[in-house]
Amino acid sequence: MNKVMNAVSDYIREDLPSFRSGDTVNVGVKVVEGSKSRIQNFEGVVIAISSGGGLDKTFTVRKISNGVGVERIFPLHSPNIDSIKVLKKGKVRRAKLYYLRELKGKAARIKERK
Helix, strand or coil, rough: HHHHHHHHHCCCCCCCCCCCCCCCEEEEEEECCCCCCEEEEEEHHHHCCCCCHHHEEEEEEEEEEEEEEEEEEEEEECCCCEEEEEEECCCCCCCCCCHHCCCCHHHHHHCCCC
């Protein structure tokens, strides 16, 4: 068991900020197209953080693009994630914000935490 923990600890990233469900984040993702690579930003609200431990932890970000809801699931410790910036802290009472999928317009707004 100790060998497994040592192998896993090599891949766990320490440079990530702490964030919760309801926070608005900007995730910089490395995209490789042919021989070129670039950073693509995905900005939205964190609607879920999986309870998996270690390398299995993921988080789901939701944004509205051209009137269509777009959700993307990111592995937290992925080497393809360049950066995570917390833009706003949201005040919510739930760990999973799946109810935001049904809300439209201003009803889907989240209050800001102080």
